[in-house]
Amino acid sequence: MLVPSHAAAQDNWDGRFRISASGGDQISRDTIAQAFTVQKNLEAAPVTFDVDHKQIYWFDGSIVARLRGRWGVGATVSVATRDNDGHVGASIPHPFFFNQPRPIGGTIGARRTEVAVHLDAVYRLAARGRLDLSVSGGASIFNARETLVTDVAYTDAYPFDTATFASAATTRSTTTSGGFNVGADLTWKRWRRVGLGALVRFAHASATFSASANNTVTGDVGGLQAGGGLRFAF
Amino acid sequence: MRTPKLGLLVVCVAAVLAAHAAPRVRAQSRPLAITATSNADLRTWDSAVDRLKRDGALRARATSEDLLLPGRVHERLDQYVGGVRVFGGDLVRQTENGLTVSIFGTMYPDVAVDGAAAMPPEDARAIVEGLSGAELGDTRRPELLILPDEAGGARLVYRLKAFTLENAIDYFIDASTGAVVLELGAAERQSVSSLGVGRGVLGDDKKVSVASLGGNFVAVDLLRPPSIRTYDMRANLSRTIDFLNGVVGLTASDFALSATTTWSDPVAVDAQAYVGQVYDFYFKRFGRRGLDNKNLALINIIHPVRRDDVYTASDDIIGNFYLNAFYAGNGVMVYGEGLPAGLTLGGQRWNYFAGGLDIIGHELTHGVTEFSSGLIYRNQSGALNEAFSDIMGTATEFFDQPIGDGPMKAEYLMGEDVVTPGGIRSLANPGQFGNPDHFSKFVTAPADAAHDYGAVHTNMTIATHAYYLAIEGGADRTSGLSVQGVGTANRDQIEKVFYRGFTQLLPSNATFSVARAATIQAARDLYGAGSAPERAVTQAWTAVGVQ
Numbered sequence: 001m002l003v004p005s006h007a008a009a010q011d012n013w014d015g016r017f018r019i020s021a022s023g024g025d026q027i028s029r030d031t032i033a034q035a036f037t038v039q040k041n042l043e044a045a046p047v048t049f050d051v052d053h054k055q056i057y058w059f060d061g062s063i064v065a066r067l068r069g070r071w072g073v074g075a076t077v078s079v080a081t082r083d084n085d086g087h088v089g090a091s092i093p094h095p096f097f098f099n100q101p102r103p104i105g106g107t108i109g110a111r112r113t114e115v116a117v118h119l120d121a122v123y124r125l126a127a128r129g130r131l132d133l134s135v136s137g138g139a140s141i142f143n144a145r146e147t148l149v150t151d152v153a154y155t156d157a158y159p160f161d162t163a164t165f166a167s168a169a170t171t172r173s174t175t176t177s178g179g180f181n182v183g184a185d186l187t188w189k190r191w192r193r194v195g196l197g198a199l200v201r202f203a204h205a206s207a208t209f210s211a212s213a214n215n216t217v218t219g220d221v222g223g224l225q226a227g228g229g230l231r232f233a234f
Numbered sequence: 235m236r237t238p239k240l241g242l243l244v245v246c247v248a249a250v251l252a253a254h255a256a257p258r259v260r261a262q263s264r265p266l267a268i269t270a271t272s273n274a275d276l277r278t279w280d281s282a283v284d285r286l287k288r289d290g291a292l293r294a295r296a297t298s299e300d301l302l303l304p305g306r307v308h309e310r311l312d313q314y315v316g317g318v319r320v321f322g323g324d325l326v327r328q329t330e331n332g333l334t335v336s337i338f339g340t341m342y343p344d345v346a347v348d349g350a351a352a353m354p355p356e357d358a359r360a361i362v363e364g365l366s367g368a369e370l371g372d373t374r375r376p377e378l379l380i381l382p383d384e385a386g387g388a389r390l391v392y393r394l395k396a397f398t399l400e401n402a403i404d405y406f407i408d409a410s411t412g413a414v415v416l417e418l419g420a421a422e423r424q425s426v427s428s429l430g431v432g433r434g435v436l437g438d439d440k441k442v443s444v445a446s447l448g449g450n451f452v453a454v455d456l457l458r459p460p461s462i463r464t465y466d467m468r469a470n471l472s473r474t475i476d477f478l479n480g481v482v483g484l485t486a487s488d489f490a491l492s493a494t495t496t497w498s499d500p501v502a503v504d505a506q507a508y509v510g511q512v513y514d515f516y517f518k519r520f521g522r523r524g525l526d527n528k529n530l531a532l533i534n535i536i537h538p539v540r541r542d543d544v545y546t547a548s549d550d551i552i553g554n555f556y557l558n559a560f561y562a563g564n565g566v567m568v569y570g571e572g573l574p575a576g577l578t579l580g581g582q583r584w585n586y587f588a589g590g591l592d593i594i595g596h597e598l599t600h601g602v603t604e605f606s607s608g609l610i611y612r613n614q615s616g617a618l619n620e621a622f623s624d625i626m627g628t629a630t631e632f633f634d635q636p637i638g639d640g641p642m643k644a645e646y647l648m649g650e651d652v653v654t655p656g657g658i659r660s661l662a663n664p665g666q667f668g669n670p671d672h673f674s675k676f677v678t679a680p681a682d683a684a685h686d687y688g689a690v691h692t693n694m695t696i697a698t699h700a701y702y703l704a705i706e707g708g709a710d711r712t713s714g715l716s717v718q719g720v721g722t723a724n725r726d727q728i729e730k731v732f733y734r735g736f737t738q739l740l741p742s743n744a745t746f747s748v749a750r751a752a753t754i755q756a757a758r759d760l761y762g763a764g765s766a767p768e769r770a771v772t773q774a775w776t777a778v779g780v781q
């Protein structure tokens with residue numbers, strides 16, 4: 001069938017399962033502000049790494065099973081990833097003198113990857129003709145990876161009163177944390193089994209990334225996701 | 235000293251000097267002080283210098299670019315007669331883009347000697363070995379010189395230094411008779427008193443630049459441009475003397491060392507750290523790269539004796555290796571061991587000499603002088619040599635330490651962190667230690683070892699007090715004359731004026747009067763005629779009675 005009839009579409013959309021594939025943009029207040037020390041020239045050298053992950057691309061796949069009446073349950077697997085530039089700053093102790101740090105700073109690339117599983121209760125709030133509005137909410141489990149700085153490299157020369165940032169050594173830290181999500185999905189049932197949907201979801205968890213025992217940083221994962229995609233009913 | 239009827243005199247000088255094609259002469263060799271800064275004097279002397287160079291009566295010893303005033307060049311020229319250098323006969327010509335700005339110097343227009351040296355240099359070495367009791371290595375070669383004397387005569391001599399347990403003497407041996415005609419102090423010492431950290435000597439934690447070697451750490455600075463090394467002589471005084479005389483070389487086994495990065499010998503810590511800081515001061519303030527401006531290696535000699543052996547040591551050994559520090563030439567510094575805790579001298583406690591930043595600044599500055607003006611270590615030039623060391627030692631303190639009284643604070647006392655309480659000299663109030671603050675109190679003494687080579691450690695304070703007054707202002711206690719100093723915030727101006735004057739403009743045989751002229755010229759060069767530094771320096775020399 002090239003073009004589904006409206007009546008047929010209605011039948012399938014009232015079926016037992018609905019599968020979605022979506023993508024979009026995630027906005028959050030997530031910034032990583034790493035602060036730790038390394039030993040340089042017989043003193044502690046404070047190092048900071050600040051990276052802004054306020055905007056991340058995401059895509060996900062979900063399945064919703066209708067249980068009774070307007071209620072159903074859903075499971076979503078969401079993947080978000082983005083490369084952002086972060087600023088590394090450090091105070092490098094002077095090789096000859098105590099308490100005469102030399103500031104350095106530079107930019108390096110950092111990658112945030114978030115894989116989330118959302119287990120939700122789904123409630124069909126309204127259905128008007130071809131439009132169908134559902135809301136959902138439930139628990140989220142995030143597995144997040146973040147680029148963390150472990151050391152800095154610099155250049156200097158006699159008389160060593162200044163130093164210049166050269167590079168930063170990094171590691172990829174992975175952490176798993178639990179949170180929650182709430183969302184709404186508006187689906188335009190365009191064809192018998194296939195529709196187009198718009199999604200808004202807020203998912204959140206707090207995650208602690210660790211490069212070493214005394215080099216950890218806590219940040220937000222998730223955020224406000226907005227996007228759209230395909231909806232399949234069967 | 236000025237040069238009246240200059241044109242005629244210069245022509246005569248040039249004619250006489252150029253006439254000496256071979257060593258032949260005798261005659262009168264009265265010194266002629268040259269302080270040419272006016273256009274007329276410069277025109278006359280400039281052409282005379284060029285002519286003397288062409289004739290071989292003046293030979294270039296060193297030419298250096300000016301590190302503070304781009305475009306300026308300083309040319310040092312030694313006087314030669316018949317191919318032999320005249321000791322104390324030299325001048326310094328400052329040029330800017332080829333035009334001469336100043337000429338300061340001392341020449342001996344009538345100097346002359348008869349014939350060649352009758353004695354081979356090996357004989358002179360043997361004589362010095364016999365006189366000193368020191369064994370001298372092959373690297374210690376006597377230098378043939380023409381030595382003018384104060385009576386107006388001159389003779390051919392060999393010059394050779396020898397270090398012994400008791401002393402360090404620069405011998406001048408008559409090249410015909412083998413007689414000793416002059417002895418100068420070869421060790422330019424911190425003080426003349428016969429009775430002298432890592433954590434530093436004063437208990438302060440500091441970093442020292444070292445190197446790892448064979449599982450240990452040795453006191454070798456690999457971060458600064460020159461090699462800075464500290465050798466621990468482990469109280470082996472005879473080996474110390476042999477090293478100073480070039481008989482033995484020091485090896486890696488002589489390095490001050492530590493099995494861990496935490497150094498337990500405060501003397502090694504301070505010697506290594508402070509010499510680095512003095513190098514830093516000269517580099518950051520003046521752009522100078524070490525003693526010879528070519529990053530000559532800096533060698534610290536510590537623990538030449540053991541403190542507890544002081545009770546059985548001779549007075550000479552106590553004076554040289556306990557209660558003193560000295561610059562031994564070619565970048566080598568020796569630091570006295572001080573006295574055991576509880577033992578005082580003159581009511582003062584004498585700690586390890588390596589614990590005084592100003593002391594190390596003082597000793598290293600003797601090296602700067604060695605490779606620049608070469609101020610001869612006797613009489614006025616000797617006092618100026620010592621004065622410049624106290625001036626730069628104090629300047630190093632003000633560069634690195636907070637201003638104030640007490641340990642590791644910057645003030646105008648010398649050696650106050652090591653010889654406590656009070657130190658050994660004052661630039662602010664020389665009279666506090668019985669030193670003169672005015673030229674009218676200049677002490678005239680024979681230029682021999684028994685009289686501190688013309689009371690150089692006494693008369694030096696006339697010049698150091700002028701330096702103090704040019705910065706801080708105030709009145710000289712003797713003359714009552716007031717000086718408007720540039721103020722402590724501008725101390726770098728006066729430091730640069732004295733550095734320039736003493737390292738680039740002064741000849742080796744300079745008098746206080748020449749030092750006045752040279753530093754005033756330096757102030758004009760750096761800050762302009764009529765500038766505050768020029769006024770301050772001029773007033774300061776006047777206040778201390780030096781015209």
Ligand SMILES: [Zn+2]
Nearest residue numbers: 422423424623
């Ligand atoms: Zn001295």
